[in-house]
Amino acid sequence: MTERITRQDVAHVADLARLSLTDDELDAFTVQLADILDHAADLDALDLADVSPTAHPLPLVNVFRDDVIGPTSDRDEVLAAAPSVEDSQFKVPPVLGEGL
Amino acid sequence: MSGSAPEIVPGWETVIGLEVHAELATVTKMFSGAPNRFGGEPNTNIDPVSLGLPGTLPVLNGRAVELAIRVGLALNCTVQRSVFARKNYFYPDMPKDFQISQFDLPINGEGWLELADGRRIGIERAHLEEDTGKSTHVGGGGRIHEAGHSLVDYNRAGVPLIEIVGRPDLRGTEDARAYVSELRSILVAIGASDGKMEEGSMRVDCNVSVRPVGQVELGTRCEVKNINSLRSLGRAIEYESRRQVDLLTAGERIEQQTRHWNEDEGRTHKLRSKEEAFDYRYFPEPDLMPVEPSEEWIAEIRAALPLLPRERRHRLAEAAGVETSATSLTVDRGLDDLAMATIHLGADAGRVLVHLENNLADGVGLLTAESFAALIALETGGDLTATQAKTVLASLVAEGGDPAAIASAKGFEAMDSGELEAIVDRIIAEHPDDWAALIAGDDKERKKKSGFFVGEAMKATRGQADGRAVNELLARRSAG
Numbered sequence: 001m002t003e004r005i006t007r008q009d010v011a012h013v014a015d016l017a018r019l020s021l022t023d024d025e026l027d028a029f030t031v032q033l034a035d036i037l038d039h040a041a042d043l044d045a046l047d048l049a050d051v052s053p054t055a056h057p058l059p060l061v062n063v064f065r066d067d068v069i070g071p072t073s074d075r076d077e078v079l080a081a082a083p084s085v086e087d088s089q090f091k092v093p094p095v096l097g098e099g100l
Numbered sequence: 101m102s103g104s105a106p107e108i109v110p111g112w113e114t115v116i117g118l119e120v121h122a123e124l125a126t127v128t129k130m131f132s133g134a135p136n137r138f139g140g141e142p143n144t145n146i147d148p149v150s151l152g153l154p155g156t157l158p159v160l161n162g163r164a165v166e167l168a169i170r171v172g173l174a175l176n177c178t179v180q181r182s183v184f185a186r187k188n189y190f191y192p193d194m195p196k197d198f199q200i201s202q203f204d205l206p207i208n209g210e211g212w213l214e215l216a217d218g219r220r221i222g223i224e225r226a227h228l229e230e231d232t233g234k235s236t237h238v239g240g241g242g243r244i245h246e247a248g249h250s251l252v253d254y255n256r257a258g259v260p261l262i263e264i265v266g267r268p269d270l271r272g273t274e275d276a277r278a279y280v281s282e283l284r285s286i287l288v289a290i291g292a293s294d295g296k297m298e299e300g301s302m303r304v305d306c307n308v309s310v311r312p313v314g315q316v317e318l319g320t321r322c323e324v325k326n327i328n329s330l331r332s333l334g335r336a337i338e339y340e341s342r343r344q345v346d347l348l349t350a351g352e353r354i355e356q357q358t359r360h361w362n363e364d365e366g367r368t369h370k371l372r373s374k375e376e377a378f379d380y381r382y383f384p385e386p387d388l389m390p391v392e393p394s395e396e397w398i399a400e401i402r403a404a405l406p407l408l409p410r411e412r413r414h415r416l417a418e419a420a421g422v423e424t425s426a427t428s429l430t431v432d433r434g435l436d437d438l439a440m441a442t443i444h445l446g447a448d449a450g451r452v453l454v455h456l457e458n459n460l461a462d463g464v465g466l467l468t469a470e471s472f473a474a475l476i477a478l479e480t481g482g483d484l485t486a487t488q489a490k491t492v493l494a495s496l497v498a499e500g501g502d503p504a505a506i507a508s509a510k511g512f513e514a515m516d517s518g519e520l521e522a523i524v525d526r527i528i529a530e531h532p533d534d535w536a537a538l539i540a541g542d543d544k545e546r547k548k549k550s551g552f553f554v555g556e557a558m559k560a561t562r563g564q565a566d567g568r569a570v571n572e573l574l575a576r577r578s579a580g
Contacts, residue, residue: 016379018190055183055205055384061392064162067126070133075143078151086238088142089251092192094237 004037005030106272107313108341115309115318116276116337117268120283121261122293123231123301124167130230130260131158131200138299142253150258152196157387164260165207165391167292168228169401171262172208174286174408175223181392182207182227184385192252193232201229201263203382207391213266213286214410215278216428222267231259234300256300262292268307268318273334280304280330285409285432297329304333308340310348319344320354324368326361336361340368412436420449430456441469447476459490466500467493475503485566487558488512512564520557520565524573527556539578550574 010030014021021029075088084091108114126136132149148156172179185203206227212220234256239248264283270276284295284302295302304327309319322344324336339361344354359368407415409431416427416436420443430436435456443449452472460467475496479489484507492506528535531553538549550571557570 012379013381016188016381055390056386058389060389061181063160063389064165065133065159067128067161067163068133069128069135070147072134072145072147073151075141075146078143078146086251089236089253090143090192092235092250092252094249 004034004041106274108272108338109310109345111313112310112341112345113313113315114272114337114341115268115311115321116270116272117307117321118266118270118276118279119305119307119323120264120266120280121231121303121305122171122264122287122295124164124260124262125291125293126161126163126167126260128161129258130161130164130228131258132156134258136259137255138301140255142251143255145255146257150254152194152257158200158385160388160391161260164228165393166401167260168207168226168262169393169398170290170405171226171264171287171292172211173398173402173405174290174292175208175211175213175226175264177208177211177223177226179207179393179398180209181205181390183390184228184388185382186385187229187380187382189380191232192250193235194257195233195254199230199232200385200388201382202227205390207393213279213282215275215282216413217278217425221269221279224265224267226262226264229261229263231256231261233257268309268321273337276306276333276337277330280333281432282409289406289409300328303327306333306336306340308337308344309354310341310344319348320356322354322356322368323358324361325358325371326363328363332361332363335363335366336368339366343368416440419443420453422449422453426453433461435460435464438464438467438469438472442472442476445469445473447473448480451476451479455489455493459493460497463497465497467496468500471496471500471503478503478507482566482569483507484512485564487563487567517569520561520569521573523560523565524553524557524570524577527553527560528577531556538574546578 007026007030010026010033011021014026014029079085079088079090082090123136128134129136129150132147134147134150135145137145149158169179171177182202183205184200186198187201187203188198190197206225208223208226211223211226213223214220233252233254235250235252237250266279270279284297287293287302288295293301297303306324306327307321308324309321311317311319322340324340327333327336340359347354358371360371361368412431413424413427413436416431416439417424419440420427427436430439430453433456439452439456442452455472455476472493475484475489475492478484478492479486484492488507488510491510492503492512495501495506495510496503534549534552538546538553541549553574554565554567554570557565558567
């Protein structure tokens, strides 16, 4: 069987998710994720030619709400929960770290 | 314009594909009842869903879906079953760390848009997604890549957007501007968006690549963001074309990247660093059901669409017997209904379009199809000169009324041809040297001198002479 997921794949996904993993964790998650992918691959053994792709487990479509204004949040209450505030806005560090 | 597109750098062709985001004109946001409203105090149009608070769930705004279908139909797209997806990335403008968008199953598939000159530009897709919050970069000179910190306002977070992805069918700045103008006219006409670029309710990302003229395969493209006006769009395309040609002629390669347009500096610069060569890990949004518009619903939405700018251009062109491109200004100004009605009353279509384009740029005021048609009848019947007609038209716009009555109140009487002849003969007699020069001169000189005599005739008649009749008289006299 080909390798379903490499240690590098796991490191890349962890990086995208802003997770910093130790070497031991990388090893452990590589094995666990491979097991999960193996489990999903069990489906390949079934003949699914007549089954249409499923987007959602519930058999519902077109669940809409009316375009009507509902309650809004109190700004002061919301901003009180923010780590840093300036001019009624959320103050955040620069993100696109280029040149920093 | 078709055939050979203008070259920004000689020998090189610029290939452009535009991605236009337009905010949909709903009352509330895409997935919650917070108001979709521009210009409020920061962080006032927010609720737990737009803030992405834990435990909140999105519920789709049916009106946003309807408007998206309108856009799809107006752009001749296939309206289809669609599924929402999570686009995962970490950026403070999207506090739940993903944006709900559509990925492999957009609500609108392939379509096209027709420019005023009749060319069709391909549309790849037009899908629904939610807008992000607005970040303002503070400190470090204000440039995004050297900002000291950022301030985030979530009023815009969750506003419904339609993202219209165009094919790389555009070839120059004029093409790009024409496409955006047409798209904006369509969105406004169908009530899907207010299309205000300056308020950011319509935003254009521009994919630019260059290739030597004659080369078939496309060059590597760069995506330019932060374009806030049609003027910036043209400038950014020109800058980016030159930058890419400079690199290629220096033997370097173009790196596919996202670049930021800086309006003040008139240049683009690289925005995202390489590790953020984005890997969005899209997956179906488990909290939303698929959208499957029924044939009946689509037909109902189609039936309620107004005439589109393209259809209005074709309609007027057919009625006036001109090319569609000759009708675009009148349609853009929304004066085509007046033009149609006036032509239907029997007015000369050419005069209708000339007056609409040249003399009614500031609006039509109290002008009606009836008074407009009556005025043009006086003009084409020889009772009013073009100059007099223009004066009466201004009066009809300002005060309305009957063109014949206005003309006579202003003392515009059709000049008896004998009377005009006498005046012209007198002027010729008074200016023998000019007349001799006219007779002896080459075409250019004759034209110049004819202009002089027409001017004198106008002076002598206080503008009541018909310039065309004077010219005919001069021609007859000089031939005889």
